[in-house]
Amino acid sequence: MKKCVLFVDDEQNMLDALRRMLRPMTVEWDMHFARSGDEALMVLAQEPVDVVITDLRMPGMDGGELLKVIQESRPDVVRIVLSGHADYNMVMKSVKQAHQFLTKPCSTDVIREALEKAYNLRRILTNEAAKAIVSRIESLPSVPDLYVRVVEEVRRKDSSLGRIGAIISEDPAMTAAILKMVNSSFFGFFRPVTNPVQAVNLLGTEIVKGLILSAHLFSVFDFSRFPRYSMDVLVDHSLATGRIASAIAKFEGMPPEMVDECFIAGMLHDIGKLILASRFEKEYLAVLRTVQRENRTVWEVEREVLKTSHAELGAYLLGLWNLPGAVVDALAFHHEPVLAGVGRDFSPLTAVHAANALEHELRIINREYAQHPPDPEYLEHMGLTGHLPQWKELCAEIYEPRE
Ligand SMILES: [Fe+2]
Ligand SMILES: [Fe+2]
Structure with a gap:
């Protein structure tokens, strides 16, 4: 049709x-x-x-x-x-x-x-049930206006990092949320970053755009009714996955634009969980209970109960917001990268799939949740199996406490 x-x-x-x-x-x-x-x-x-x-x-x-x-x-x-x-x-x-x-x-x-x-x-949204879920969500969160303003500024011929920083400074709540993330240990800055102009200079506009989206999404969803689910843990897991994904891409010699996309996709990869938890509270509490009771992965139980998972929903939202196709794909297939097709080149999907699995493996967010190592079949097809030990070393550097 x-x-x-x-x-x-x-x-x-x-x-x-x-x-x-x-x-x-x-x-x-x-x-x-x-x-x-x-x-x-x-x-x-x-x-x-x-x-x-x-x-x-x-x-x-x-x-x-x-x-x-x-x-x-x-x-x-x-x-x-x-x-x-x-x-x-x-x-x-x-x-x-x-x-x-x-x-x-x-x-x-x-x-x-x-x-x-x-x-x-x-x-x-491969099946009718997934489409039905999206239409049951009467409105998906809209793209934050601060993001639209920054994108507009970046597009201007005479755009400047200073002006981008100044635009962000006009939104105190967003500024605070962004600086909190920038100053987390995952970025590894030795001195605190105290204002958005500095953040834009240090990280570049693409990363800061990703931080704006992330700060916005984490602020619009209310997780208070999920007693066993910590927003801070999810933010930490997301930031760490972004950092690891971009470190892997850099290590693999990818161009700077792709390294940035890996960070953004890593940071936003689980954003669909926020949509599911806030819009389908009852069902999602049941999902989390089953995950804990039966020691299974969240996305598998989501599929069983809701017929879709946070991966597809998050990808759908970022697609609506016009993020690059590679970022959308990385979200959609981060648990099952083979479904995106093997024999393709290294992409943000490769980095985010590995980073998410390594982050779970190395930090053990929640002992009750099942581990899910990087898919050996996928890595084999991509010719990357031998790279895994080096990727783990990169992670160790990121987690290492700084003086
Ligand atoms: Fe996930
Ligand atoms: Fe994850």
């Missing part, structure tokens, strides 16, 4: 241009065009729309209002904003309703990529 996209813009010229520009994509995509929010809702009532791409400034119902209605009535539809730079204030207003933001003018490639990613997201 073809995938289905709906474009909404009050300017006929804009819709005509999109129609012309995207004609080659009609082999895979059914395309619909609407000139107002009302018209869009009529299309949505009749067509199996997968993705909506809307303008913001429109007479009558504006883009933000339209997305709000869609969020409530069709939570499974991916919601993307395509707006002009001048609409910045409106972007901020609609930030809670949109999964992604694209800026006009927008090339075919950018739109194609956004649509491909939306399509791939469907692939992550």
Whole structure:
């Protein structure tokens, strides 16, 4: 079946241009065009729309209002904003309703990529039960506005690290959360990092963007009702996995961009647990009880009880937020990397799979939880079996207490 996209813009010229520009994509995509929010809702009532791409400034119902209605009535539809730079204030207003933001003018490639990613997201939710879980979550957390502002700043031709740091400083709660992570032992800085400008200079913008997402997600979920589950332990496990994954990628001679992606994917790899625990409290308490009683892995019991796991859900969320495909894949398959296909090159998936397993093995987060070493079959296929002892040495350096 073809995938289905709906474009909404009050300017006929804009819709005509999109129609012309995207004609080659009609082999895979059914395309619909609407000139107002009302018209869009009529299309949505009749067509199996997968993705909506809307303008913001429109007479009558504006883009933000339209997305709000869609969020409530069709939570499974991916919601993307395509707006002009001048609409910045409106972007901020609609930030809670949109999964992604694209800026006009927008090339075919950018739109194609956004649509491909939306399509791939469907692939992550492999079964109907997983899709049902996502649609039962009436709203997945929206991308933090601080993240959107930092991404905007990074995209500017004259962007500066100082200005990025200054933008972060305007949000005291986020600043505190980020500095707490940066100053944890996993980063290994000898002197405390005291402000976001310093953090951006030391870590680079990609890592700081990952920290913003992580700080946001850890702050929006309430774990207080899970007496046996510690948020601090999960934050520590996540940071350590990020550090180990990036250390492994560096050791394997990967380029700096991939090393950063490994960190981000490692840090966010278990984020789906937060979604499950906060939105399916009763079921998740049952999952954790079974894990402890029967000494099994969390993701296997999640699959049994909820028919999906934190891996797919976390990947789905980051996919909605338009994180790189390699990061999304690393989350989706971090327990079962062979499912992503063997014989591929080293990727953030390789690093995160190994880092997660090593982190569990070396630190023993919870004695009742089953251990799950890196998959020997996968490592063998990747030709990496012999690297494992060296990777463990890297971990030892990360855990070593500093003076
Ligand atoms: Fe996991
Ligand atoms: Fe994990």
